[in-house]
Amino acid sequence: MEPDKLCRRCQKLDLNPLFSQEPSHGEVVPLVFVGQYVSRACALCRLFEIYCAGDGMGSGTLISASWRYASNYGWKEPDDGFDFRILGILPEVSSYSRDEAAFHRALFRLRGYIGEPVTSPPSWTDGTIGPRSLDPRAIDYPLLRAWLNYCNQKHCRKTDCQPLKVDNQWHFRLIDCKTRLVVEAASLGTRCPPFLALSYVWGKAIQPRQLDYTQPLQDLPLTIEDSLTVTDKLGFRYLWVDQYCIRQHDEGDKHSQIRLMAEIYGSAQATIVAAVGSDPTYGLPGVSKTRRSAQPHVKLRSGYLTWSYGSTKDDISSSAWSTRGWTYQEGVLSSRRLVFTDKQVYFQCGLSSFSEALNIPFDRVGSASNDDMFPRFRTAPYSLEIGDRIYEYTHRKLGNEDDILNAFQGILGQFSKLKPPIHNIWGIPVLCSPKNWTRSPKGFLAGLCWSLGEPPDGEPPARRHGFPSWSWAGWKGVAILHPHNDAVRPDSLMENDIYVAFESLDRTRTEWSELGPYLQTGARSDQSQLRVLALDCHAFLFENQVFDVIGLKMMGIENTGIDMGDLSSDIDRVVVSADPPGLIHSLDKAMRWTDHKFRQQLLVGIPIKLQATWEEMPRFFVLVMQQKSDSDLYERVGHFEWSDPRKLFDFETFSRSVATRRMVLRIV
Template identity: 70%
Template sequence: MFPHTQSGEPVHVLCYLCRNLDLDPLLSRTPSHRKLVPLVFVGYPPSPTCALCRLFAFYCANDGMGSGTLTSASWIYTTRPDWQDPGHGLDSRLLGIVPETAGYSHHEWAFHRALFRMRGYLGEPVTGPSSWAQGPIGPRSLQPGAIDYSLLRAWLGFCQQKHRNKPDCQPLKVDSTWCFRLIDCKTRLVVETSSLGTVCPPFLALSYVWGGAMQSRHLDYSKPLGDLPLSIEDGITVTQKLGFRYLWVDQYCIRQHDEGDKHFQIRLMAEIYGSAQATIVAAAGSDPTYGLPGVSTTQRSPQPYVKLRGRTLTWTYGSTRDDISNSVWSTRGWTYQEGVLSSRRLVFTDKQVYFQCGLSSFSEAFNIPFERAGWASHDNMFPRFRTAPYSLEIGDRIYEYTQRKLGNENDILNAFQGIQGQLAKHKPPIHNIWGIPVLCKPREWSPSPKGFLAGLCWSLEKSNGRRHGFPSWSWAGWKGPAMLHPENDVVHPLMEPDIYVAFESPDGHRTEWPEVGLSHGTGGRGDQGHLRVLILECLSFLFENQIFESRDLKNLGLETTNIYMEDLSANTDGLGVSADPPGLIHSLHNNPNWTSQDFNQCPLVGVPITLQTVWQESPRFFVLVLQNKAGSELHERIGHFEWSDPRQLFDFGTFMRTVTTKRRVFRII
């Protein structure tokens, strides 16, 4: 950020006004609780050559809230972090800047609290290991090429001691039947855990992006590992620096050319990451040759700071959410469950190291006393998974996961199997069939066919086409972010027409619902090829009228009907149906090009499913849209139907009496 002398010290060139800025009164005035004190009005344009102006401008440009850069109308505030109680002995002199372009009053505390938490703070750096437990609160000075491992060990030790009875933080106990391998960082040999004694020793796991640089290769497990990519070498270094000997790395601990071993080890992913003492996350670079910034040869971004009139003003960096979310690591499908399933994470970014366990989080550039750690965990990057609310968990996880990319589309369920396996162990459990969550009956823990029907009511935020090899009735069969409706965890037993549910294998063998065996775990983790074809016997209706592309709806005068017309012209995958009552078919195909002839040859069928939400009195319904496969008795799910009724003229019973229904049997592939 700043020019440097030959000795490495930055040259802090200051403009005339900044040279005369006295930090003493700025850093000595402490605000009262829930109050911001404006100190200095920056009434001059920032100088591009002034180090302090550039620090202020860089700070303002990093808020992510659209306020842009420092302008000639900005205020410097002294502030207290929103979770720091007055009179606690931890009062800190920290600064923040609020540009007038933010468009908010200086007295809106909630806005400023969120703004400063996102931007971070400016202040004098704190030093000394005693600050870990006692304070003060403030920035730490970081070295681009060095990491304070004693700090990282202190984070781990804090969680191990303070959270030892908390299920969100405690690693799982290793079962002797798991049979997996670890890298011995001392000998560089890959060893079987069964050879390390009756109790598996503590170990760390590594989560990283394979990228194009990572090529699977045959390994001679009798010889020490050599010629490792830099991220793996740095992972071994971090493991040893933190006082551990063993590290799990998928590329080396899974026999990549042994399909049987790969299948077995993939099923253990939840247990491996869940039982590691911590997971090292390489959230920098696009492949394993990049390394972990600050560990060896990969330098971190220099931390912005300025020396002025005998004081040093340092930036804490603020939230690490954007740094992690914008990383290549956060775009990959396989890394999703690795981050979620871990009990503790050490995330290496280009700026700093971020730590998060189940209850607390810490950033390397911002010193927070351990006793205040719980208050600092407002912006955790990873969700609380093990004790998350039952009804919200699965929908959120599937939506987050399906936004990511896979190098091999056939891994869509493999890379999510660890999440599914852990959900099956919840109380009550959530099993799955081809990724569709199977919710349990209320007050019972047995999988319910009505719970499966509720799981079928998913939609795509944006369709990217078909994923072949997976059922059309599962979100795994389509590319794009899948949205479930997690609040719909009960299929209403009174209004729901009786729907018979069964499955068939490709060779025609039928499995009735009681024989699926989800309560014994076979459906949750095993091969589900025998459940490939979904059998539904239910009421259905035909979309008998001509369909039109949504961009033509207004031209056809359909805005006078009951169709809700909000922004239909932008909805390129919605199809208006001139039926009575009318609505929109949301197609899973990207930009469908159906003609009237195609529609008449392969008519669309609607299968209504009634859903009763927990906290709403009236049920809602979801209509699966099926299309016959030409020349066969099979159907595919190609979308869902939303009936828009802004005037509330119909309820579900009226809808079912309005359309002509017939009970039919559908075999859906």
């Protein structure tokens, strides 16, 4: 094959060291400054331009580097790594010179590198690291099977990777890829055969239809058809797809299947993730009709150069799949994932990850790296994670807002299996053991201390009707659980000062000591009796008060993103934060709550002290409740949080300075 045409500049580049010389560890040789492309007809210029365009670099210095890949950590420099020679383009920045090695590693991890492609031997167990040439028309199924086999063999005793055993009591269905019939899993024998699951975006183009389960499926969207093909090519016969395996017009069946989501995805041998397209008509690139993006490459006289692509994080995180609420738990709860993007296939189990465009011999593979797309969560979550999972989940959007808890049910269910379990009340985690129900609701009070950020679509936070205002599920926005771990000890004004109970809308009351039966699931229908939160507590009224921290003249205020006017002198003593403007009165105009548009309605503050074991700084929340018109009910409309780095302003001082009184608040 004749080499590609090059411009004069690229013809002068000496790339022989890339192909002939032995790597010398840590060597970085500048070759030439790469600005805007020189010639559209030059294959190497086009390759450099595509490489730079990914991060908007535009230009930089082309380098020849010898780098070391360490099996356990990715782009590092420990002694157990091995060297290989690459090309990369360093952007024109001044800060990287302070730690060039770290900057190079980050760049190669993010952008990939340009190098000579390698061909893996059939065993996949030896060879060299390097970019792999991909066929835009066809998936490398032997490689995908090798990934699955590697995990089965090397991680056979690792609970992070191995699929759950299917319980005969689980009633779910599978698509038979050979007959196209939807069959009951229980009808396939005493042991359910191995199967794959699919995670994809429904979109607006597809509406569920009434199926005749006695007839083979026909006229399937391309993504579903391609997934059946992948399942067969990987040696499996059965595939689980929610749209067809759940009877969409049977509310009882939908409810029971939603409660099984963690088990279904956890027991699948792998989940096919369609991180492409906005609906199921797009297909899986490289399987049938949908082609993958052509991999940038160039043929030189001295060899062949290919771009390794680098991290798949941007490709996956920018997909429609990564913005949908239902797909979040599908990715997190799966034992293994085969993620299809427009460029390549990415694989991640509980301990390792692979990309189709990068050859990593299996005898040099270590544990999962920082580039993993999915957390190690499926079998061993710990209590610290619940705030992280809620934060990540609430960045996503739902087609039906009523699904806010349904689409998170599998995640909540995993936390309920911990020892001690973390149950939830309308999504609010209860951070204490069930043995402590009758003693103290402190764990639940800690869970109430969440704040709200703006939704990812840029719209201002808004109420999600049908859900309690005291739960993050009752608001459209990013939820941040501040005391989201079991080391936080929430205290009120005094020991046992806040008493917690719940009521239904018809005023049927449930005391804290009676909660046990309701905490086995977070499903909305199962907790309707807990719709109204009844707090017997000390609270204060904002009415007729100029709120300069109630007589303390703020003792110097540090504003964290809210306009404080002239009150921000002598900072560093008390730190104040609040929910986004629009929910509650912003802290301007000397914080005169009487100027608020809701002046006609009563505003009440409920202080809750938070003291973490690792943090001695006094910190507490003030939950702001607003009385509903012509009602004895209240809604949460925001919060304030105070902390005092100098420890001059403690909770007791605040409680003495605020005109609190005992109140019973019914909050919806």
